Amino acid sequence: MRYGVIGTGAVGGYLGIKLMHAGYDVHFLARSDFAVIKEKGLMLYSVRGDVYLPEVPVYSSSSAMPPCDVLLVCTKTTANAQLPSVLAPLLASHPLVIMIQNGIGMEEDLAGALPHAKIAGGAAYIAVTKTAPACIRHLDIGKLSLAPFSENTGHELIPVADELTKADVKTTLLPRLDEIRWRKLVWNIPFNGLSVVLNTTTEGILRNEKWRSRAWTLMQEVVEAARACGTAIEKEYAGKMMEMTQKMPSYATSMKDDYDNHRPLEIEYMYQRPASFARRAGFIMHETEVLTRELLEADRLNRKYR
CATH class of the missing domain: 3.40.50.720 (NAD(P)-binding Rossmann-like Domain)
Structure with missing residues (x-):
């Protein structure tokens, strides 16, 4: 082909x-x-x-x-x-x-x-x-x-x-494509977003107890949002993603790379759409929406360097 x-x-x-x-x-x-x-x-x-x-x-x-x-x-x-x-x-x-x-x-x-x-x-x-x-x-x-x-x-x-x-x-x-999308969001939503607003790497998030806890809360929220939208993700999955990240070399996420190079951030499809889908299903992604607002502000301030 x-x-x-x-x-x-x-x-x-x-x-x-x-x-x-x-x-x-x-x-x-x-x-x-x-x-x-x-x-x-x-x-x-x-x-x-x-x-x-x-x-x-x-x-x-x-x-x-x-x-x-x-x-x-x-x-x-x-x-x-x-x-x-x-x-x-x-x-x-x-x-x-x-x-x-x-x-x-x-x-x-x-x-x-x-x-x-x-x-x-x-x-x-x-x-x-x-x-x-x-x-x-x-x-x-x-x-x-x-x-x-x-x-x-x-x-x-x-x-x-x-x-x-x-x-x-x-x-x-x-x-099912929706399962693929929600499973990847379990990792993407916490680690991409937090790496920008906290100015750190994946390793930096995991080493700081407060940041790690916030990432874990976001991961659990995405699992619950997926379930509300009809995609069942096993409870152990978030733990597997956390373990996978611990084994990875320290890594600057794609969103952090975009931010550091003054490119637009992928906020709409990675944050706003999932939260919107979840709201329609009757579930509020409170932590994700807080992070979304932080990212929108970071993106706004970063525009002057583009």
Whole structure:
């Protein structure tokens, strides 16, 4: 299959490099890093082995890309308003569009704008960061969870998961996308948000008893919100996520990286949408809403540096 990576940042760069290194046909869409990737290729420094691709098919416009079988959408959700116009030139070949983003509700919005698109979704559990243009550093973990969104797309995910796994990205298929989204939020809501408002790393949160307690309270709240919205997550899951984080190297989250580099924060889909969905189901995410207000203020103050 031919893959199109939409957004060659940390996650998109990692997935595309792994697929291409394994011998698959991969084409990259990049905006800010296009010139550097065109000239120098892509570099991955990884705990699982470094990879350098001196030449990669990279494009600054989706209209210049060839037809693809699978589009891996790895852009930040802050750019989702532009996503329909980015994807539209690539839909004539009826590719499977897989939204690998943080948050919840992205697939519904895309389906509303592109009703004939075949859409699936997924969550990346990959401790990875872009340290410089065209340069990706992978610190720990490297797996995906995928699930269908549009009807009759589940069978199309099977070969995608197989090829990703062969490319050293262990990929699990689940029947329900909402379960994938809520499970990832159990980690994303506390650690992404707190890393910004407390100006710290994952290790910093865990080492401070007060901060760790706040993270734990947020994790439990997300589990309860998911249950209210019809997604049952086992009580032990939050503890497993906390244990996983303890075993990881100290890590600056993607939201902290965005904040430090004066980029917009992914607040809408990661915080406002989950809280809105929970309210509709009769559950108030009090702690999440407090954190959301702190993030909105931090984002507002950070804008003057953009």
